[in-house]
Amino acid sequence: RADLQSEAVAFTANYSTDAAEVYYNSSLAAWNYQTGISEENLNAMNAENVKSAAFTKMYGEQAKAEFPDTSKLEESERRQIDSIKILGTANLNEADLNQYNDLTGGMEATYSTATVTMPDGRVLNLDPDLTALMATSRDYNELKYAWKGWYEAAGRPIRDDYESFVTLSNKASVADGFADTGEYWRSWYEMNGQLEATVDALWAELQPLYTELHAYVRRKLYEKYGSNYINLKAPIPAHLLGNMWAQQWGNIYDLVEPYSGKTGVDATPAMQSQGYDAMKMFKTSEEFFVSLGLDKMTDEFWANTMFVKPTDRDVVCHASAWDFYNKVDFRIKMCTVVNMEDLITIHHEMGHIQYYQQYKDQPIPFRGGANPGFHEAVGDTLALSVSTPKHLNKIGLLDEVEEDDEADINYLLSQAMDKIAFLPFGLMIDKWRWSVFSGDTPKAKYQEKWDQLRKDLQGITPPVERDGTTDFDPGAKYHVPANTPYIRYFVSFVVQFQFYQSMCNASGHQGPLYKCDFYQSKEAGAKLQKMLELGSSKPWQFAMNEITGSADMSTLALQEYFSPLTAWLKQKNLENGDTPGWTDMDWRP
Numbered sequence: 397r398a399d400l401q402s403e404a405v406a407f408t409a410n411y412s413t414d415a416a417e418v419y420y421n422s423s424l425a426a427w428n429y430q431t432g433i434s435e436e437n438l439n440a441m442n443a444e445n446v447k448s449a450a451f452t453k454m455y456g457e458q459a460k461a462e463f464p465d466t467s468k469l470e471e472s473e474r475r476q477i478d479s480i481k482i483l484g485t486a487n488l489n490e491a492d493l494n495q496y497n498d499l500t501g502g503m504e505a506t507y508s509t510a511t512v513t514m515p516d517g518r519v520l521n522l523d524p525d526l527t528a529l530m531a532t533s534r535d536y537n538e539l540k541y542a543w544k545g546w547y548e549a550a551g552r553p554i555r556d557d558y559e560s561f562v563t564l565s566n567k568a569s570v571a572d573g574f575a576d577t578g579e580y581w582r583s584w585y586e587m588n589g590q591l592e593a594t595v596d597a598l599w600a601e602l603q604p605l606y607t608e609l610h611a612y613v614r615r616k617l618y619e620k621y622g623s624n625y626i627n628l629k630a631p632i633p634a635h636l637l638g639n640m641w642a643q644q645w646g647n648i649y650d651l652v653e654p655y656s657g658k659t660g661v662d663a664t665p666a667m668q669s670q671g672y673d674a675m676k677m678f679k680t681s682e683e684f685f686v687s688l689g690l691d692k693m694t695d696e697f698w699a700n701t702m703f704v705k706p707t708d709r710d711v712v713c714h715a716s717a718w719d720f721y722n723k724v725d726f727r728i729k730m731c732t733v734v735n736m737e738d739l740i741t742i743h744h745e746m747g748h749i750q751y752y753q754q755y756k757d758q759p760i761p762f763r764g765g766a767n768p769g770f771h772e773a774v775g776d777t778l779a780l781s782v783s784t785p786k787h788l789n790k791i792g793l794l795d796e797v798e799e800d801d802e803a804d805i806n807y808l809l810s811q812a813m814d815k816i817a818f819l820p821f822g823l824m825i826d827k828w829r830w831s832v833f834s835g836d837t838p839k840a841k842y843q844e845k846w847d848q849l850r851k852d853l854q855g856i857t858p859p860v861e862r863d864g865t866t867d868f869d870p871g872a873k874y875h876v877p878a879n880t881p882y883i884r885y886f887v888s889f890v891v892q893f894q895f896y897q898s899m900c901n902a903s904g905h906q907g908p909l910y911k912c913d914f915y916q917s918k919e920a921g922a923k924l925q926k927m928l929e930l931g932s933s934k935p936w937q938f939a940m941n942e943i944t945g946s947a948d949m950s951t952l953a954l955q956e957y958f959s960p961l962t963a964w965l966k967q968k969n970l971e972n973g974d975t976p977g978w979t980d981m982d983w984r985p
């Protein structure tokens with residue numbers, strides 16, 4: 397009916413006007429806390445959060461009262477009002493909301509300030525100390541000590557808090573009509589309850605490639621660390637993969653390099669010898685986006701971003717990108733270190749900022765990714781182009797490129813060590829969390845469920861025995877204490893290859909997919925922009941169709957990208973007499 401429709405237009409317009417100011421204030425208070433961890437800033441953040449919760453509740457209840465049935469409204473108003481009706485933690489009463497905020501603020505502070513005291517007395521923080529140690533040490537026992545120390549310092553202290561947090565989180569989600577918080581999080585993908593089945597099917601297509609990579613890397617670690625520590629038919633000890641969570645293995649590429657003497661794949665030495673600093677890394681990334689015809693960063697971005705770790709206060713170092721909902725103030729918070737890994741992460745964060753800028757004129761309820769995985773995929777898609785030896789050579793970060801099969805295998809393996817290795821990890825975090833929110837995994841089984849998923853999906857085993865009554869390894873991975881969903885990264889690692897393939901085609905690229913560098917292609921940029929400016933105004937299937945011509949997530953682009961490596965790995969594993977997989981499930985180092 398016209399009058400209901402015009403009421404809905406007025407209601408959503410008022411909401412966006414009011415929400416912009418409320419969200420600015422709560423974002424700024426959160427920013428101040430994360431860039432200055434203190435009791436005072438935590439209280440200020442929680443006070444702002446109480447105000448934004450009151451705002452959300454007021455508009456949500458008004459929406460439910462005035463528009464009980466949105467089915468007759470036009471799509472835009474229907475989608476906006478359906479979103480405004482979901483209150484989230486604004487459903488909680490003041491006491492519960494304060495407890496919820498104290499729990500989440502406290503868990504994030506514990507994670508961000510935890511340290512490990514090494515046998516020689518060195519006190520190491522995660523960023524940059526332990527990150528660098530896990531990446532560069534090849535000393536089995538030093539790695540084991542650091543791994544054990546971190547999981548005890550960051551995970552154990554929040555095991556009880558996490559249980560309390562789950563109870564309150566579920567209370568809020570049930571009030572919105574969901575079975576639990578896991579179902580609420582999955583609803584963002586608008587797949588009628590089929591998200592988990594879909595990601596399981598995608599994983600089934602990719603697991604054979606992961607298992608071949610796992611077998612090849614295990615063989616190389618066996619050659620390095622010997623048969624006391626590596627069993628060729630068992631899971632790999634978790635502390636030997638160059639990363640605290642064994643989530644990406646790129647830092648041990650030197651142990652697995654197939655053909656030595658080829659041009660490298662790591663720009664770190666060139667970055668350091670050319671005097672790169674954080675600002676230069678950010679400017680390099682911005683220049684790539686602008687070369688595609690996308691937006692440059694705003695003045696506020698350069699004025700307000702935190703580029704490096706401050707020396708005078710505690711901060712949350714885990715990188716993030718922030719929208720202050722006023723169309724100009726966008727920021728990144730990052731403790732940048734000058735290396736290739738952080739250059740890639742900067743592109744990841746800049747991808748979030750570019751998405752923010754492209755959808756800044758959408759109404760507030762539509763200022764989000766088509767689905768959360770799309771938001772995570774933007775920067776990584778461009779990073780696939782930046783990482784090519786051809787591009788790194790173009791920007792002077794790699795000496796001349798050999799066009800030969802062996803150099804190509806080197807490159808594809810280094811990419812697989814980050815992209816293929818990540819897939820089971822990207823899947824398992826929320827497999828674990830969904831089972832906790834649903835009640836399938838009670839506190840007594842938190843650690844056991846985690847270990848079982850690590851073993852079954854990743855083929856990884858802890859280097860030291862775990863104690864299910866005190867250990868809480870999930871708490872030692874940022875996104876768990878920070879309450880940030882994770883399946884978005886698994887989705888991103890699939891769809892970023894679809895976006896990349898589509899942009900490569902638009903740029904007129906000829907030849908193998910993995911050689912594509914769409915730098916300076918306005919056609920590629922236009923294709924991406926058409927998807928980004930939609931924000932979450934349409935279901936993600938519509939946005940996917942916009943950019944790729946099909947509405948589905950598909951692993952075909954990823955499989956095409958890696959196809960030369962897949963054949964090479966199978967051949968190598970056969971030559972080595974290795975059987976992919978890990979049947980000795982109970983082996984321990």
Ligand SMILES: O=C(CCC(O)(O)[C@H](Cc1ccccc1)NC(=O)c1ccccc1)N[C@@H](Cc1c[nH]c2ccccc12)C(=O)O
Pocket residue numbers: 643714715716717718740741744745748771772776878880885
């Ligand atoms: O966590 C991140 C990067 C941080 C983030 O940019 O995803 C950040 C996480 C976060 C979310 C919520 C509050 C605080 C931090 N997400 C965002 O900044 C963000 C921005 C816009 C929308 C949604 C999230 N990466 C993941 C894995 C990963 C995906 N792609 C990568 C590329 C290189 C290295 C790691 C990754 C990790 O480190 O385990």
Ligand SMILES: [Zn+2]
Pocket residue numbers: 744745748771772
């Ligand atoms: Zn991200």
